[in-house]
Amino acid sequence: MKIRSPRYAREIPQRYRCEAVKAETGEIFFPPRVVYPKGVKVAPHTLAQTGKVLSYTILNVAPMEYSDLTPYALGVIELDDGARITAQIVDIDTAEIKTGMPVKIEFRKLRTEGDEGLLCYGYKVVPMR
Amino acid sequence: MSEVGIVGYGAYLPRYRIKVESIAAVWGADAESYKRGLYLFEKSVPGLDQDTITMAVEASRYALKRAGVQGKQLGAVYVGSESHPYAVKPTGTVLAEAIGATPVCHTADFEFACKAGTEAMYVSYAQVKAGLIQYGLGVGADTSQGAPGDALEYSASAGAAAFVFGAQEIVARVDHTYSFMTDTPDFWRREHQFYPQHGGRFTGEPAYFKHTLGAAKGIMALAKMKPTDFRYVVFHQPNGKFPMEAGKRLGFTKEQYETGLVTPWLGNTYSGASPIGLTAILDVAKPGDRILMVSFGSGAGSDAFIYTVTDRILEIQNQAPKTRPQLDENKFYLDYGKYAKFRGKIIRNEK
Incomplete structure (x- = not known):
């Protein structure tokens, strides 16, 4: 088992709390970058927790770690603050998903590293009802 | 002594359900006798991507929203469960991190069968009462397991509730x-x-x-x-x-x-x-x-x-999803096969 703890820990602020940065121009960077173009000033920003489905695809044949979840939907979500994220769309029959559908962020288990490894958590989206 | 009480609360229930009939049919049991004898009709089931930690996080976010309190204002985060996802590694650290309570925060996981949730509440309350912290979070969450065919399988379910305790803007003293x-x-x-x-x-x-x-x-x-x-x-x-x-x-x-x-x-x-x-x-x-x-x-x-x-x-009841609608609306019913898969009851070799 490859130990992935350092990478997992590094991503916690984004995966758990959607921590981003916003430039004075209004542009949102998620995840925040290490360096920004010259002159761009950024301030901490938490991503909006609601948005809509811009586009999505249904996965019937998934990578090994996600094979129990098939069929599942992976969407591009435009959040209410304009930021776009890629997230699984869950708690819905994949046949019912539509573009433009309002969704909200929920905290879920993203991945399990086999029987011995880490349980990896982060955001997914669910339909607003 | 100052008054202390609940300043915010929240519950999170997963959407999946299984009916008593679906379980009884597999084990050749009489569903009517369970329904009548135990006054039990259906139960919640956590999704494949849900566990005590994920439900505790959602319930806590609702509680903080109702309280109008930020995660960083919490001096303590306590979570009680008999189904902490790790044997060794706290539930509370993931919860505290997800709600932004880290790093200056006291965290502990409680265990006492079904009583662990009220222990977390009691200790949060007591810490605020003692004046050691301004706000404390107490959570009860479980994805409980019943052995296949056992009476417990008809009832063991999943859900979480979270309470923020404080001394100002109390909703339940x-x-x-x-x-x-x-x-x-x-x-x-x-x-x-x-x-x-x-x-x-x-x-x-x-x-x-x-x-x-x-x-x-x-x-x-x-x-x-x-x-x-x-x-x-x-x-x-x-x-x-x-x-x-x-x-x-x-x-x-x-x-x-x-x-x-x-x-x-x-x-x-x-x-x-x-x-x-x-x-x-x-x-x-x-x-x-x-x-x-x-x-x-x-x-x-x-x-x-x-x-x-x-x-x-009256000011906070509508600030987050209520409990009864989560219980009554938007339910997905599972058959026993899917339920067995969701609860890890099917034996497989490790991938």
């Missing part, structure tokens, strides 16, 4: 607390065993009723109150029958216990049981209402609380 416990071997699970063992009928009189009634009578004597002094009562609810029986024996009416009785359609959420019942009450409570809460955990003991609802309740 804590008037009294009381705990009652003995060493009673009614239910246990040894290390490396998949499913718990229980003492069958021994879980009733010498365990549930002795402690639940003992704590209820004790706190009412302490407070010099009687059942008619309360608008609502909520007990631990391992099935639908026990809490109704406890209520009747103590002299409470159906009107007092039905609002907080969620198990018939939710199942036994273990550490979340009486806490989720309390959230269902707070969703509809009015200023001045007095509430008696009595938990129960096998092993065995009960924690009791008396709350008085304040005017502020």
Whole structure:
């Protein structure tokens, strides 16, 4: 088992709390970058927790770690603050998903590293009802 | 001494359900006898990507939203469960990190069968009361397991409830607390065993009723109150029958216990049981209402609380999803095969 703890820990602020940065121009960077173009000033920003489905695809044949979840939907979500994220769309029959559908962020288990490894958590989206 | 109480609350229930009939059909059991005998109709099931941690996070976010409190204002985060996802690694650190309470925060995981949730609440309350912290979070969450075919399989379910305790802008003041416990071997699970063992009928009189009634009578004597002094009562609810029986024996009416009785359609959420019942009450409570809460955990003991609802309740009830709609709406029913897959009951080689 490859130990992935350092990478997992590094991503916690984004995966758990959607921590981003916003430039004075209004542009949102998620995840925040290490360096920004010259002159761009950024301030901490938490991503909006609601948005809509811009586009999505249904996965019937998934990578090994996600094979129990098939069929599942992976969407591009435009959040209410304009930021776009890629997230699984869950708690819905994949046949019912539509573009433009309002969704909200929920905290879920993203991945399990086999029987011995880490349980990896982060955001997914669910339909607003 | 300053007044301390609940300043925000939230419950999270997964959307999946399985009916008693679907379980009984697999094991050749009589569904009607479970429905009638235990007053149990269906139960919640966590999704494949849900566990005690994910539900605790969602319930806590709702509680913080209602409280108008930021995660970083919490001095303590306590979570009680008998299904902490890791054997070694705290649930509380993931929860605290997800709600932004880290790094200056005291965190601990509690375990006491179904009573761990009210322990987390009690310790949060006590810390605020002692003046050590400004706000504390107490959570009860479980994805409980029943052995295939065992009576517990009909009830063991999933859900979470979270409460922020503080001394300002209280919505339900804590008037009294009381705990009652003995060493009673009614239910246990040894290390490396998949499913718990229980003492069958021994879980009733010498365990549930002795402690639940003992704590209820004790706190009412302490407070010099009687059942008619309360608008609502909520007990631990391992099935639908026990809490109704406890209520009747103590002299409470159906009107007092039905609002907080969620198990018939939710199942036994273990550490979340009486806490989720309390959230269902707070969703509809009015200023001045007095509430008696009595938990129960096998092993065995009960924690009791008396709350008085304040005017502020009306301002926060609609700030986050309520409990009954989560229970009644947008449900996905599973057949036993899918339920077995969701709960990891199908044996496979590791991938």
